[in-house]
Amino acid sequence: MSDTITGNRALLIEEPLIFEQDSPGRSGIDLPAFQPAAQRLNGLRRQGPIGLPGLSEPQVVRHYTRLSQKNFGIDTGFYPLGSCTMKHNPRLGEKMARLAGFGDLHPLQPASTVQGALELIDSLAGWLKDLTGLPAVAMSPAAGAHGELCGLMTIRAAHEAKGNPRQIVLVPESAHGTNPATAALCGYQVVAVPANARGRVDLAALEAKLDGKVAAFMLTNPNTCGLFEDQILEIAKAVHQVGAYFYCDGANFNALVGRVRMADLGIDCMHINLHKTFATPHGGGGPGAGPTVLSAALAPFAPVPFVVHGPNGFELVEEAGQGPAKQSLGRLKGFHGQFGVFVRALAYILSMGSDGLRQASSDAVLNANYLLARLKDVLSLSFEGPCMHEVLFDDRFLRDTGVTTLDVAKALIDEGFHPMTMYFPLVVHGALLMEPTETESKDGLDRFIAVVRALAARAKAGDQAFFHAAPHHTPRRRLDETQAARAPVLRWRKAD
Amino acid sequence: MRYLPLTEAERAAMRAAIGVASIDDLFIDVPQAARLDRPLPLPGHRSELEVERILSALAAKNLPAGRAACFLGGGFYRHHIPAALDQLLLRGEFLTSYTPYQPEVSQGTLQALFEFQSQVALITGMEVANASLYDGATATAEAVLMAGRITKRPKIVLSGGLHPHFAKVAATQARYVGLAIEARAPDPTGGENLLGAIDAKTACVVVQNPSVFGAISDLRPLAKACQAAGALLVVVVTEPLALGLIESPGAMGADIVVAEGTSLGVGLNFGGPGLGLFATREKYVRQMPGRLVGETVDVEGQRGWVLTLSTREQHIRREKATSNICTNSGLCALAFSMHLTFLGEAGFVGLAELNHARAVATAERLAAIPGVTVLTDGFFNEFAIRLAKPAHQVVERLAAKGILAGVPGSRLWPAHPELADLLLVAATETVEPADIDALANGLAEALR
Amino acid sequence: MTVLRFTGEHEWASFDMGTAMVGISAYAAQKLGDIVFVELPQVGAVFAKGAQAAVVESVKAASEIYAPIGGEVIEVNQAIADKPGLVNESPEGGGWFFKLRVAMPGEMSGLMDKDAYDAYVKSLE
Numbered sequence A: 001m002s003d004t005i006t007g008n009r010a011l012l013i014e015e016p017l018i019f020e021q022d023s024p025g026r027s028g029i030d031l032p033a034f035q036p037a038a039q040r041l042n043g044l045r046r047q048g049p050i051g052l053p054g055l056s057e058p059q060v061v062r063h064y065t066r067l068s069q070k071n072f073g074i075d076t077g078f079y080p081l082g083s084c085t086m087k088h089n090p091r092l093g094e095k096m097a098r099l100a101g102f103g104d105l106h107p108l109q110p111a112s113t114v115q116g117a118l119e120l121i122d123s124l125a126g127w128l129k130d131l132t133g134l135p136a137v138a139m140s141p142a143a144g145a146h147g148e149l150c151g152l153m154t155i156r157a158a159h160e161a162k163g164n165p166r167q168i169v170l171v172p173e174s175a176h177g178t179n180p181a182t183a184a185l186c187g188y189q190v191v192a193v194p195a196n197a198r199g200r201v202d203l204a205a206l207e208a209k210l211d212g213k214v215a216a217f218m219l220t221n222p223n224t225c226g227l228f229e230d231q232i233l234e235i236a237k238a239v240h241q242v243g244a245y246f247y248c249d250g251a252n253f254n255a256l257v258g259r260v261r262m263a264d265l266g267i268d269c270m271h272i273n274l275h276k277t278f279a280t281p282h283g284g285g286g287p288g289a290g291p292t293v294l295s296a297a298l299a300p301f302a303p304v305p306f307v308v309h310g311p312n313g314f315e316l317v318e319e320a321g322q323g324p325a326k327q328s329l330g331r332l333k334g335f336h337g338q339f340g341v342f343v344r345a346l347a348y349i350l351s352m353g354s355d356g357l358r359q360a361s362s363d364a365v366l367n368a369n370y371l372l373a374r375l376k377d378v379l380s381l382s383f384e385g386p387c388m389h390e391v392l393f394d395d396r397f398l399r400d401t402g403v404t405t406l407d408v409a410k411a412l413i414d415e416g417f418h419p420m421t422m423y424f425p426l427v428v429h430g431a432l433l434m435e436p437t438e439t440e441s442k443d444g445l446d447r448f449i450a451v452v453r454a455l456a457a458r459a460k461a462g463d464q465a466f467f468h469a470a471p472h473h474t475p476r477r478r479l480d481e482t483q484a485a486r487a488p489v490l491r492w493r494k495a496d
Numbered sequence B: 001m002r003y004l005p006l007t008e009a010e011r012a013a014m015r016a017a018i019g020v021a022s023i024d025d026l027f028i029d030v031p032q033a034a035r036l037d038r039p040l041p042l043p044g045h046r047s048e049l050e051v052e053r054i055l056s057a058l059a060a061k062n063l064p065a066g067r068a069a070c071f072l073g074g075g076f077y078r079h080h081i082p083a084a085l086d087q088l089l090l091r092g093e094f095l096t097s098y099t100p101y102q103p104e105v106s107q108g109t110l111q112a113l114f115e116f117q118s119q120v121a122l123i124t125g126m127e128v129a130n131a132s133l134y135d136g137a138t139a140t141a142e143a144v145l146m147a148g149r150i151t152k153r154p155k156i157v158l159s160g161g162l163h164p165h166f167a168k169v170a171a172t173q174a175r176y177v178g179l180a181i182e183a184r185a186p187d188p189t190g191g192e193n194l195l196g197a198i199d200a201k202t203a204c205v206v207v208q209n210p211s212v213f214g215a216i217s218d219l220r221p222l223a224k225a226c227q228a229a230g231a232l233l234v235v236v237v238t239e240p241l242a243l244g245l246i247e248s249p250g251a252m253g254a255d256i257v258v259a260e261g262t263s264l265g266v267g268l269n270f271g272g273p274g275l276g277l278f279a280t281r282e283k284y285v286r287q288m289p290g291r292l293v294g295e296t297v298d299v300e301g302q303r304g305w306v307l308t309l310s311t312r313e314q315h316i317r318r319e320k321a322t323s324n325i326c327t328n329s330g331l332c333a334l335a336f337s338m339h340l341t342f343l344g345e346a347g348f349v350g351l352a353e354l355n356h357a358r359a360v361a362t363a364e365r366l367a368a369i370p371g372v373t374v375l376t377d378g379f380f381n382e383f384a385i386r387l388a389k390p391a392h393q394v395v396e397r398l399a400a401k402g403i404l405a406g407v408p409g410s411r412l413w414p415a416h417p418e419l420a421d422l423l424l425v426a427a428t429e430t431v432e433p434a435d436i437d438a439l440a441n442g443l444a445e446a447l448r
Numbered sequence C: 001m002t003v004l005r006f007t008g009e010h011e012w013a014s015f016d017m018g019t020a021m022v023g024i025s026a027y028a029a030q031k032l033g034d035i036v037f038v039e040l041p042q043v044g045a046v047f048a049k050g051a052q053a054a055v056v057e058s059v060k061a062a063s064e065i066y067a068p069i070g071g072e073v074i075e076v077n078q079a080i081a082d083k084p085g086l087v088n089e090s091p092e093g094g095g096w097f098f099k100l101r102v103a104m105p106g107e108m109s110g111l112m113d114k115d116a117y118d119a120y121v122k123s124l125e
Helices: A057-068 A091-097 A115-132 A144-161 A178-185 A203-209 A232-241 A250-255 A339-375 A405-414 A442-460 A464-469 A481-486 B008-018 B023-027 B048-060 B083-089 B107-124 B136-151 B164-177 B220-229 B240-244 B282-287 B314-320 B330-367 B391-399 B433-447 C026-032 C078-082 C085-089 C114-124
Strands: A136-138 A168-172 A189-193 A214-220 A245-249 A269-271 A292-294 A306-310 A313-317 A391-394 A432-434 B155-158 B180-183 B202-208 B232-237 B256-260 B276-280 B293-297 B303-307 B372-374 B382-387 B422-426 C003-006 C011-016 C019-024 C035-039 C052-058 C062-066 C071-076 C098-102
Touching: A057 B083, A057 B107, A057 B330, A091 A339, A091 B048, A115 A136, A115 A292, A115 A306, A115 A313, A115 A339, A115 B048, A136 A144, A144 A178, A144 A214, A144 A245, A144 A250, A144 A269, A144 A292, A144 B164, A168 A178, A168 A203, A178 A189, A178 A214, A178 B164, A178 B314, A189 A203, A203 A232, A214 A232, A232 A245, A245 A250, A250 A269, A250 A339, A339 A391, A339 A442, A339 B008, A339 B023, A339 B048, A405 A432, A405 A442, A405 A464, A442 A464, A442 B008, A481 B293, A481 C035, B008 B023, B083 B330, B107 B240, B107 B256, B107 B276, B107 B293, B107 B303, B107 B330, B136 B155, B136 B164, B136 B202, B136 B232, B136 B256, B136 B276, B136 B282, B155 B164, B164 B180, B164 B202, B202 B220, B220 B232, B232 B240, B240 B330, B276 B282, B314 C062, B330 B372, B330 B382, B330 B422, B330 B433, B391 B422, B391 B433, C003 C114, C019 C026, C026 C085, C035 C078, C035 C085, C078 C085
Parallel strands: A168 A189, A168 A214, A214 A245, A245 A269, B155 B180, B155 B202, B202 B232, B232 B256
Antiparallel strands: A136 A292, A269 A292, A306 A313, A391 A432, B256 B276, B293 B303, B372 B382, B382 B422, C003 C011, C011 C019, C019 C098, C035 C052, C052 C062, C071 C098
16 A cells, blocks of 8 residues: 555556546536527426536546556557557557548548548458458458457358358367357357367367368467467368368467468458557557458358449448348448548558568567577476467466466566466466567567566565565556456446 | 567577577468468558558548538537547557456556446436447347347347448347347338337337437337336437437436447547447346446455456357457547546536537528428437438539538438438537538529 | 265255255365356246256356256245355355255266265366
8 A cells, every 4th residue: 555645656646536526517628609499309308417527628638647547558568468469559540540531531421522431441451352362351340259240140141042051160179259159149059179289279170070060160370379270271171071161260360461361271251350460559448340351252241331343433332132232141330340440550551561561470470489489498388389479378387386377467567567368278277378469679578588587486486475466566456356246336326 | 660670680689599590480380382482462661651641642532521511410420529538548558558457557448437337327327338339230239139138039129210220230130149120111200109019029129219310209108118018128329419418218218228429539430430338227237248347446455447247258158158249449438438528517418409509400491491391300419301302412412512411311221212302411519500501502502 | 864966067966855955066166266146046947957057157257057956946045146255155055056846866866976076076186
């Protein structure tokens, strides 16, 4: 506990809720003078107050400034969160997205007034198709899981067009939770496929589960253990042999951009997380964008809307069931997709270019393998390398120390690093999944490596108390998640 | 390449530490046939200046709504965003952080989302709200799925006043989980009677208020009928600012309220990103989709915030999760919350009154034009009019003069030719008297 | 005379005069960690042996509770719904979940006695 009078610690200032700073009638916004209308509200004017607090502009500015200072971002420091691709977010994207000609466009303006916006969507779509080798892309999905939904619905529509939607979707045990959740949303039964001792899909086990009931196999590649599925061509062949489609979860595309095209691996469909691979900011949990590339067999079933070239320039096809959208599965999202995210992603792609994108993937893989090489003697490496853009350790190195993966993560926080992904994937015990991305310099990695080595030594020396009490230097120490879940307080309420 | 810190010398040193001669040796698990041995034949890297030129040229081909007299609504509403809001939103600690899984280094995002949840609950008149979904349309689909889970009934009734995108997104998703959609025909005048559609198989009735045609309805009779039949009432809002002036869905008896939240703080962005708001009764909280932030204490007893009730979510419950959603609209939720915080109660209600005044003035002016019939009687900041000519032609003609006159019926309901002469007109505080003059004169001329 | 039996899914059932009281084993409660939520079946619900009957959640995990034997639910332990921590405090006592009227006592065979279950748990470690 802080021993200052206020509880503040210099730059870290305690900040009450907005509701605790209320002065009724105060506002941070002045409205232009106007004559209130004779109301035409059908007699349904709100009765009674809402309860929103009143703050002035300087109070609001301080509020959010202070809150921001209690957050760790990629701008703050090293953020090796596995499977999340926390790379630098160039501010050029922010500047471009705020051009009035992009940011101030209404989605229902006549197409003649938004030709540049439609061209931008088309241009980004072109890059995504070129980088994956697949001939079509559905641009509307709002994030990765939404792209999965788009992909599986497209697959289902393709099966239905052949007369049988099929019943089962296969996913590896190491899959992201979104994969089985998405398959269930599309009405499929989920069957897990085990991994082999090398951390890859057990091909024989997969083949044993493949039959005419299987609609699709969903695979993350590189997989969530950070490994390339080296039998992927055999997997694709086996999947296609029973008439199923091969879905790739594109969360880990950052390892492969410009070095491997999905089409060359036999993949039919993959979502692309623009907020990971293509450097758009994650914003504390979104917005993302999940454009989904499709094979020629799946393309006719893509959701609306999409952009086409017409006699008067670019046009939007917004209605399913007619024209080029005759077989479309329908609509998955209001309006035309995450346009603001598209602008940022295209700014990144144009900046990097073909050579830069390839170099970024190469550096991301190099950085991860450097961590592997420099840490494998003190941590426990789950699977032999080389890894791809992330490296997986487990908690065998902590055996009998009384220190857990979680404790190590919290100690890293005190050292100024964001922790790695913990306890995922589920196929190893106490997972520590590190994804450094190409953003990290060698110096930065060396500092991190030194800290991890020192912490590992301290854990092995038996300093349990230190680890269990970490983090010591954060705005809040370890929080009681049990209390939060047992008696949920999900909103502010006025004291009685 | 300005985003890449490694130098050639460092790369070489790192390869040596790893024990490989070439970067290609790290890709040996990739089948030989699938390895690209050189960059794809696409343009190479560019300077910031060059990229700015390319993208600015594309932006220049568009007509920004702010350079026109803009009366577009139809689910997206143009509002003034405080200058300070965007500056705060750009703070890197908000912009460049991940989902707040590590609460000790995410208290800023978590507290802001707790405030967001509280604000959404207050304006919708509901007990709890989540930390956002993708957009209003997908939130509507999630509400439909949730109603199916709670009631274990198969029938979903969609009002003809529901935004067609929202109805279609709900229909696309519902069919895979065995829910049957009964979608009512478009209802421009707000006269539809849904009471007869409710039966023992009905999971929920989905209505929009104000409707997509702008009409404000008293939902209390419908709420009562739903309750009596054991069905849920889902209320959709596309313009949350309306809640500053009209009775909240919660006060009228809604069980679930979903909304498109972009009209506060987020901006137009050609329709995306969106911001899905989702609120419901406390007793349904474990059936809710999406993340939730809850209050707790740390080991020193100090108040703090964490993500909670996560066992509903895909990363734990996998195929049994309430939704597959992971990334949501965090930064948009923050922007929405900031805008409401700047406004406060007085500003929110005042801005709503200003919007209503602009819309009433616009409706009165247009009603006087020969060939124009105002269809909506009670409305907030948007209403429907019937024109003596196909609306899309009129819209195109006015667009060429820098007037974005509204949303023609054929754009949202291409399969309904009877709505081809219909125009949705929205007027927010960004509409000035001179804009109303321009619209009125333009319409009069186009209809002459 | 009550008879205590266990399942491989870590439920226990205490049989007495045609009824079975059901809960989760101390081992399961310890593995789950702090229990924060319990979803109990409705009184009157009928389950076949092995059917999902209840749900128990900790902060980071959710587990289904399966009926160790077929039967009708005649009573549920409201106390653990109100205070889920009871399951951690007394998993094989006050933290019981529900009572079943046993449909076919013959289904008892195949469940493990205490010694067999302890050996089974040991084999998992």
